[in-house]
Amino acid sequence: MKKIALKKGQILQRKGDLGSKIYQVEAGLLRSYSIDEKGKEHIFMFAPEGWIVADNLPKEEPSDLFIDALEDSVVSVIEKDFTGEFDSLKLIRRLSVLQKRVIMLMSSSSLVRYEHFLKTYPDISQRVPQKMIASYLGITPEALSKIRGEQAKRK
Amino acid sequence: MKKIALKKGQILQRKGDLGSKIYQVEAGLLRSYSIDEKGKEHIFMFAPEGWIVADNLPKEEPSDLFIDALEDSVVSVIEKDFTGEFDSLKLIRRLSVLQKRVIMLMSSSSLVRYEHFLKTYPDISQRVPQKMIASYLGITPEALSKIRGEQAKRK
DNA sequence: TTCATTTCTTAATCTAGGTTAATGCATTTC
DNA sequence: GAAATGCATTAACCTAGATTAAGAAATGAA
Secondary structure (H helix, E strand, O other): OOEEEEOOOOEEEOOOOEOOEEEEEEEOEEEEEEEOOOOOEEEEEEEEOOOEEOOOOOOOOEOOOEEEEOOOEEEEEEEOOOOHHHHHHHHHHHHHHHHHHHHHHHHOOHHHHHHHHHHHOOOHHHHOOHHHHHHHHOOOHHHHHHHHHHHHHOO | OOEEEEOOOOEEEOOOOEOOEEEEEEEOEEEEEEEOOOOOEEEEEEEEOOOEEOOOOOOOOEOOOEEEEOOOEEEEEEEOOOOHHHHHHHHHHHHHHHHHHHHHHHHOOHHHHHHHHHHHOHHHHHHOOHHHHHHHHOOOHHHHHHHHHHHHHOO
16 A cells, blocks of 8 residues: 655645545644635634545545645545445444534634544643644634634633 | 325324334325424424435434425435445435535525525425524525515515 | 314514724744 | 735624514314
């Protein structure tokens, strides 16, 4: 299985690439993200060691997302081949996470979403700049800063 | 395979039920939705004829979502059994749709999301009250009404 | 048909979060 | 180690969408 070493900041996949690969993160930290018409980045997910990152698309469809390295990293490249029970369970778990995320985006304030993020991914919140957490939450860095201020006061 | 006939308004699955079943819609229209702490409904998806509706959860985990009938309907009940290539591809397609939805919720205005909904699900928009479309989009019925007013003027 | 219920619209007001901009720190880079 | 770049914070202001409320239109039930 092919392994690739990535320097921090290096781009692994671009929007439009044929997304026939998935990446198993062996070390480091990656993210996937989209860029909207105004050039703004929206982080779709973080992928630390042990996680898999890919565009969630059928094989051979062009990717919607960029993937790059937030730290020096090593990934294993795997051909997309979604067969068998094992993979299906992983897909279900991912669906479950995404379903919760959609519901949160529709029903919860940014404060609630931030606290949920901290609880769910405590280590990632230590490893990335706050503006990236803001991007994941769908808010601006300024709004996140304000939330953190209020949160600190609240004790 | 067991089939169930549902009257409009009838609830097929409640939050907390063990979600070991999936439902194939043979006729009619269902929806899945969550209810937040304030008692507000948030529609997660609509499921017309030919679609499958279920909580996207591993077998035997308690459901997050309610499912009910928006029209008199008939569904086939299927045991969750996510194995084989066939199902995996369906799961991937669903992931792809959810991924796009997350990105839209993070990056697009409610007008853009509404127009995307109309384009993607033209028939559903004819079959459900507008307040349900609003709920699917994550906005209030009042906000949707305003958007529609502006849209009409704009020509 | 008539009455009741639900749905849609409009308008006034409010608020979470966006935008812009300035400042102070940390990091890279040379 | 100076300069440049990137990051976090704060503050003033702005806007999309929420809330509240009331009336009009549609749907359904008796």
